[in-house]
Amino acid sequence: MSGQNNSFDAIIIGAGFSGLYQLHALRDELKLNTLTIESGGDLGGTWFWNRYPGARCDSESHSYCYMFSEEIYKEWEWSERYPGPKEIRSYLNFVAEKLNLRRNILFNTLVTKARFIESNNKWEVTTQEGDIYHATYLITGIGCISSANIPNIPGLEDFKGKWYHTGNWPHEDVSFKNKRVGQIGTGSTGIQAAPEIAETAGHLHVFQRTPNYSVPARNAPLSEAFKKQVHDSYEEIKKTVRSTPNGHPFKISEKNVFETSEEERKKIYEEAWKKGGLQFRATYQDLTTNKKANDTAADFLKDKIKTIVRDKTTAQALANIDYPYAGKRPPIDTNYFETFNRENVTLVDLKRETIVKITEGGIQTSARHIPLDMIVFATGFDAITGKFLEMDIQGRNGLKLSEAWKEGPKTYLGLQTPGFPNMFSITGPGSPSVLCNMPVPIEQHVEWITDCISHMRQEGIDTCEASQDAANEWVNHVNEAANATLLVSVPHSWYLGANVEGKPRVFMPYAGGMTRYRALCDDVVKNNYAGFVMLSKNSSNSIKKNGPKHNFDITKKITTPGI
Numbered sequence: 001m002s003g004q005n006n007s008f009d010a011i012i013i014g015a016g017f018s019g020l021y022q023l024h025a026l027r028d029e030l031k032l033n034t035l036t037i038e039s040g041g042d043l044g045g046t047w048f049w050n051r052y053p054g055a056r057c058d059s060e061s062h063s064y065c066y067m068f069s070e071e072i073y074k075e076w077e078w079s080e081r082y083p084g085p086k087e088i089r090s091y092l093n094f095v096a097e098k099l100n101l102r103r104n105i106l107f108n109t110l111v112t113k114a115r116f117i118e119s120n121n122k123w124e125v126t127t128q129e130g131d132i133y134h135a136t137y138l139i140t141g142i143g144c145i146s147s148a149n150i151p152n153i154p155g156l157e158d159f160k161g162k163w164y165h166t167g168n169w170p171h172e173d174v175s176f177k178n179k180r181v182g183q184i185g186t187g188s189t190g191i192q193a194a195p196e197i198a199e200t201a202g203h204l205h206v207f208q209r210t211p212n213y214s215v216p217a218r219n220a221p222l223s224e225a226f227k228k229q230v231h232d233s234y235e236e237i238k239k240t241v242r243s244t245p246n247g248h249p250f251k252i253s254e255k256n257v258f259e260t261s262e263e264e265r266k267k268i269y270e271e272a273w274k275k276g277g278l279q280f281r282a283t284y285q286d287l288t289t290n291k292k293a294n295d296t297a298a299d300f301l302k303d304k305i306k307t308i309v310r311d312k313t314t315a316q317a318l319a320n321i322d323y324p325y326a327g328k329r330p331p332i333d334t335n336y337f338e339t340f341n342r343e344n345v346t347l348v349d350l351k352r353e354t355i356v357k358i359t360e361g362g363i364q365t366s367a368r369h370i371p372l373d374m375i376v377f378a379t380g381f382d383a384i385t386g387k388f389l390e391m392d393i394q395g396r397n398g399l400k401l402s403e404a405w406k407e408g409p410k411t412y413l414g415l416q417t418p419g420f421p422n423m424f425s426i427t428g429p430g431s432p433s434v435l436c437n438m439p440v441p442i443e444q445h446v447e448w449i450t451d452c453i454s455h456m457r458q459e460g461i462d463t464c465e466a467s468q469d470a471a472n473e474w475v476n477h478v479n480e481a482a483n484a485t486l487l488v489s490v491p492h493s494w495y496l497g498a499n500v501e502g503k504p505r506v507f508m509p510y511a512g513g514m515t516r517y518r519a520l521c522d523d524v525v526k527n528n529y530a531g532f533v534m535l536s537k538n539s540s541n542s543i544k545k546n547g548p549k550h551n552f553d554i555t556k557k558i559t560t561p562g563i
């Protein structure tokens, strides 16, 4: 690494989709001396760790990639409708080779602390090994779902078998052959993992606390004709993903549910079910804003479960869903419900019996002891803020990020937190992030941050910091956007931080849609970075921009938030 005295213009934390593009943008476009620090042993970010059985992205491969370079887009060929972790890692590796990124990345290095030093306006970044680096700009590309949530169930330390968390999966093969496996969790991950585990396990018990909707993914190899069409349609696909509220390569219907007859609706849902994937969510524009409209989709999906699953009690438990479809992240699957027709699979309905403790040899519920050789925690993540707060980040006057976010994260546009100058976040809390096809907000953030830093350097500005007023307004707007949807009505959702004990219940992603978000960010720039305080140390050149205040009112009703 070429930093004199470990000193850099910019330090990026994370070498996933965010960190890699940010490195390219700062190093190759702005010519900044840039260092990327990554805790994993290789590229990939979330996908470096996410290797559990059945793992697959739920965005379609031809849109789960960078769009900033036509050449990169056209040189890479995806093999399946949805990419698996291995193919995503190969893709990122291809991009890194092409742009020669590895030489500026420190792998196997965990950032434990970052402190803003006011005397010289530098960030001091400390690693687990005690190495110290300095930089003017600190950019986090740490992902939203990378901090594993292992529930605090008594007795785990007594368990004599093997246990795993899906987000921290071993790199070597894990064999379930003839093993008695218990899987806890039925979110997107559990729904992907169960069918794969059941293929070889002696017996699989799936512990379900909250049942979930799921639509078949209908994954399949891509035809040569489709691959060609994708390459030929680069401009069109780019335009689509950058203009849809959720960044996916398909348009959300402009129709409302009750504008169609029941018969027509059934046909539309049936076609979407056959087609598979998140496009089911796009059948009507009011599915996530109007409960009665949502009920029609919810009932359709519950009926599907009851049609697929033969055992009536199991089917009832799987379909006993009391929240709106897509109110939580909507999973897509390959043979999930069909898996419960297998002889070697049993659903444990935690609405009827609860987990009391883990024992030496299994799981004790309020009704029985279930003997197990292995436990798989598909229990999700301390999402969006978890990874930030694992680090000791301190801004001005030693203000700790954990203190600034005590009542929930407070950012401006998800990009900056007041009190933390020159620290930018890619898909931080308050960004559309997980409500979108992730590469789309990632590219937008990276480009926005790069332009902002370029502006600072051209204008001789030393620090850029979100103002408290702007952050307050943004947090209000994030709440306002969430409240316009059904997403806030799900009490156990990780969007609200409700899956982690003691975490403030605050809706974290921006549900106003990527299109609106992009326009707001562009507007902020046009208004001289409204809401950001920009200062120069040299008082004769002191610049302070705190306004004009931005108008985040929702004048145009939110009808089509992200996913």
Ligand code: NA7
Pocket (backbone or CB within 6 Å): 145, 151, 152, 153, 166, 184, 185, 186, 187, 188, 189, 190, 207, 208, 209, 210, 329, 350, 355, 378, 379, 380, 381, 434, 492, 494, 499
């Ligand atoms: P999720 O969606 O947070 O799902 C976690 C699952 O684990 C969910 O079913 C939880 O039930 C369950 N859970 C969590 N703690 C417990 C305990 N203590 N007992 C029983 N069950 C529990 O995480 P995923 O990994 O599936 O998906 C995360 C994202 O990754 C996904 O949205 C994609 O974007 C990729 P609950 O619903 O809380 O009752």
